Amino acid sequence: MLCPFRKKNMLKKAYLEITNICNLACAFCPGTGREGHMLTREEFSCLTEKLRGQVQYLYFHLMGEPLLHPLLPVFLQIAGERGFRVMITTNGTLLRERGDVLCKSGAVLKVSVSLQSFEANAGGELESYLADCIDFARRATAAGKRCELRLWNRNGLETLNPVIEAQLADAFPKPWQPGREGWKLGENLWLARGDRFDWPAMEAEDRGESCFCYGLRDQIGVLCDGTVVPCCLDHEGDVPLGNLFTQSLEEILESDRARAIREGFSRRRAAEELCRRCGYSRRF
Numbered sequence: 001m002l003c004p005f006r007k008k009n010m011l012k013k014a015y016l017e018i019t020n021i022c023n024l025a026c027a028f029c030p031g032t033g034r035e036g037h038m039l040t041r042e043e044f045s046c047l048t049e050k051l052r053g054q055v056q057y058l059y060f061h062l063m064g065e066p067l068l069h070p071l072l073p074v075f076l077q078i079a080g081e082r083g084f085r086v087m088i089t090t091n092g093t094l095l096r097e098r099g100d101v102l103c104k105s106g107a108v109l110k111v112s113v114s115l116q117s118f119e120a121n122a123g124g125e126l127e128s129y130l131a132d133c134i135d136f137a138r139r140a141t142a143a144g145k146r147c148e149l150r151l152w153n154r155n156g157l158e159t160l161n162p163v164i165e166a167q168l169a170d171a172f173p174k175p176w177q178p179g180r181e182g183w184k185l186g187e188n189l190w191l192a193r194g195d196r197f198d199w200p201a202m203e204a205e206d207r208g209e210s211c212f213c214y215g216l217r218d219q220i221g222v223l224c225d226g227t228v229v230p231c232c233l234d235h236e237g238d239v240p241l242g243n244l245f246t247q248s249l250e251e252i253l254e255s256d257r258a259r260a261i262r263e264g265f266s267r268r269r270a271a272e273e274l275c276r277r278c279g280y281s282r283r284f
Contacts, residue, residue, distance in 0.1 A: 013087075014055040015221040015232040016047060017062035019069050024091050026117050028153065030199045032063045032235050037224045043245070044075050047222060048082050050244050055220075057109070058084040062221050063235050067094040073101050080107030091117035092129065095136040103136075103143040110146040112192075113137075115164055116153040130164060134171045141188040149185075152194035165191075198279030200233050206277055209270045213278070216253065216262045228252050230261055230272075238274045 019038040025031065039047070051058070058079055060066040067090050069075070079086050088102060092113040102108050113133050118126055133149065140147045149168070151161055168191060176183035182192040198204060215231035222228055226245035227237045239261075242252035252258065264271030270278075 010053075011055045011218065011220060013057040013059055013219045014051050015059045015062045015219065016051070017064060017222060017224045018044065018060050018066055018072075018075060019064040020062070020224050021068060022063070022065040022091070023068060023093060024065070024117055026091070026114075027119060028116060028196055029063075030201065030235055034063075034223070034225070034236065038069055039071075039075075039224055041071055041074060041078075043224075043226075044071070045078060047226065047244055048078060048084070050249055051084075051222075052082045054249050056085065057087055059087045059089065059232070061087075061089040062223060062232055064224075065091055065094070067098045067101075072098065073105070076101070076105040076107050080105065085109040088112070089114065092133045092136075093117070096132045099132075099136040099139060103139050103145065108145055110148065111136075111140055112148040112150055114150045114152065116151055116196075118160065118164075126160065126163065127167065130167045134168070137189055138171075141186065144188070146188045146190075148190045148192050150192045150194070151182075152192070152196060154193065154195045199235065200238075200274050200278035200280070201236075202238055202274060202277065204277040204279075207279070209276055210268060211265075211270050211275060211278070212268050213265050213270075213275065215265070215275075216258055217265070220249075220253075230258075230275075233278060233280055234274065239272050 020032050020034055021036045021038065066072065066088055076086060084107060086107045087110045088108060089112045092115065102111055118129055137147045137149065172185040176185055181194060182190055184190050213231060219231055220228055221232050221234055222244055223237050226243040228241045228244055229237055229239055241255055241258050260271045270276045
């Protein structure tokens, strides 16, 4: 049975990286130098058992393309049985082959499709790619899922946006209902616009210690080797807090390092070097 409410002091979400392998190399994504890995069934079962009752939502993403994982249907079944609501972020290139898995899963609440990923889909046909994304959006929303089509590329690679929006308008006729970060195209279907942002990296510009983030108060990340990190943008595990394969989440979150990060953000201060070099946190 899925969690009907959020417990007091419960983290809202965990970004559980079921694989760090991707089939694209997008300009906006930093990728990872970590060894490629796909969680085994045993590893996924172990990690979700540790997260059960601690977080409400599981995002099958941090790095990597989740639809590549051959055990995705099994993972969705386990997640649903353990009370999680699942969010999927995908580049959309595999929706024709694997979209039915998402539509049929009772655990899946929302699917976000990063349309800006097309720029890395070498040799692909934009019209065909969008047709697959549009077909999936129709099937997913008909199945009661929320679907978000993303164009998070303002101040970046926007040259194809008019073509993309024109094809979407043919499929979902205007007028679209405006929202805070885009448009509602139909029931449970949105087109989200956003700025391209700078991922944190130890070699990036130091932006100073003044910042705020929801890491460790709203979310955590769990890399595919079990390393727990403060947020979904620590793509190289530069701020390891512990390992969920060998420790409990409570133990990890009560460590001195985790406490310092939380307390720092409460004072609008970055306790970690990586956080000083994060462009996304400046949005808050």
